[in-house]
Amino acid sequence: MRIVIAIGGNALLERGQRPDAATQQANAVRAVQALAPLAADHEIVITHGNGPQVGMLALQSAADPGLRIPYPFDVLGAQTQGMIGYWLLQALQNALPGRQVAAILDQTLVSAADPAFARPSKFVGPVYDEATGNRLAAERGWVVAPDGASWRRVVPSPLPQRIVETRIIRSLLFERTVVVCAGGGGIPVVRDEDGRLRGVEAVVDKDLATAVLAESLDADALLLLTDVPAVLRGFGGPSPEAISRATPAELRRERFPAGSMGPKVEAVCRFTELTGGVAAIGALDDAAAILAGKAGTIVTPAGDYSAGAFGR
Numbered sequence: 001m002r003i004v005i006a007i008g009g010n011a012l013l014e015r016g017q018r019p020d021a022a023t024q025q026a027n028a029v030r031a032v033q034a035l036a037p038l039a040a041d042h043e044i045v046i047t048h049g050n051g052p053q054v055g056m057l058a059l060q061s062a063a064d065p066g067l068r069i070p071y072p073f074d075v076l077g078a079q080t081q082g083m084i085g086y087w088l089l090q091a092l093q094n095a096l097p098g099r100q101v102a103a104i105l106d107q108t109l110v111s112a113a114d115p116a117f118a119r120p121s122k123f124v125g126p127v128y129d130e131a132t133g134n135r136l137a138a139e140r141g142w143v144v145a146p147d148g149a150s151w152r153r154v155v156p157s158p159l160p161q162r163i164v165e166t167r168i169i170r171s172l173l174f175e176r177t178v179v180v181c182a183g184g185g186g187i188p189v190v191r192d193e194d195g196r197l198r199g200v201e202a203v204v205d206k207d208l209a210t211a212v213l214a215e216s217l218d219a220d221a222l223l224l225l226t227d228v229p230a231v232l233r234g235f236g237g238p239s240p241e242a243i244s245r246a247t248p249a250e251l252r253r254e255r256f257p258a259g260s261m262g263p264k265v266e267a268v269c270r271f272t273e274l275t276g277g278v279a280a281i282g283a284l285d286d287a288a289a290i291l292a293g294k295a296g297t298i299v300t301p302a303g304d305y306s307a308g309a310f311g312r
């Protein structure tokens, strides 16, 4: 079975943790411990978030006195693919001796006309209290928005249309290589009228990009792994209830926050609607249990998943 798996930004940098390299590398090792067993029986492709990391690199670039213009977000996205890709690559190689592993830089095609360029929505970097967020926005020309009880910088997040390097990823899978790709949703690029690619100032949502990748790879299953065990009905209310099985239509009837669970739900619904495949949202440590039908929110065309039937 071919499984495309997204690791949430929270898995690589837990809320409140300092973004030291050693901390994130240790988190990457932990993430890989949960995923490596799946590689024994399946072709796996791993993607990852970069919200905290790309925001941190943007702060560093803006603070560099040697730079006239801070690095743009396509370049910062490429940096995060290199950094996080390296941590995951090494952790996978150590966990899967004898198995080929590749972490690649890849670009995600978006539309220059996407209205998202005028409506920044993707959270990046650290959280602030409201007064600090508003001060930084005024001083630095940022847009900030509430993220739960905190405030955070937001940048444009156009919809992913296609992973430019899809054919290369396919050939790596054909060679039984475990592939790390589409990190941070992929480096955002547009194709100009003359056919040339050009980077743009944006951060693509990694869950939506992962769904696009999974569709184009004809994946059997899409797993979006994060820090909650399932999608909750009544999240934040007095009696939240885990949704264990759903059809896309059932899930679409609920409302989810735009900056967190919303894109994940959209991604799993889209994958299942377009491919007829199985998609799930759940906790990183439950990856194997989700495949066994014992954890997570599992979405199928008929909402009737039973254990052992993961895949088409």
Ligand SMILES: Nc1ncnc2c1ncn2[C@@H]1O[C@H](COP(=O)(O)OP(=O)(O)O)[C@@H](O)[C@H]1O
Residues within 6 Å of the ligand: 007, 008, 009, 010, 011, 049, 225, 226, 227, 228, 230, 231, 232, 233, 234, 235, 256, 257, 259, 260, 261
């Ligand atoms: N209905 C919901 N059910 C579960 N979690 C939700 C829901 N709505 C919002 N969330 C939040 O979504 C978060 C996961 O989204 P996000 O932080 O974007 O994940 P990641 O960075 O791991 O991809 C959870 O930690 C939780 O706080």
Ligand SMILES: NC(=O)OP(=O)(O)O
Residues within 6 Å of the ligand: 008, 009, 010, 048, 049, 050, 051, 052, 123, 183, 184, 185, 203, 204, 205, 206, 207
């Ligand atoms: N690019 C992206 O979606 O990153 P996060 O998952 O860390 O928000």
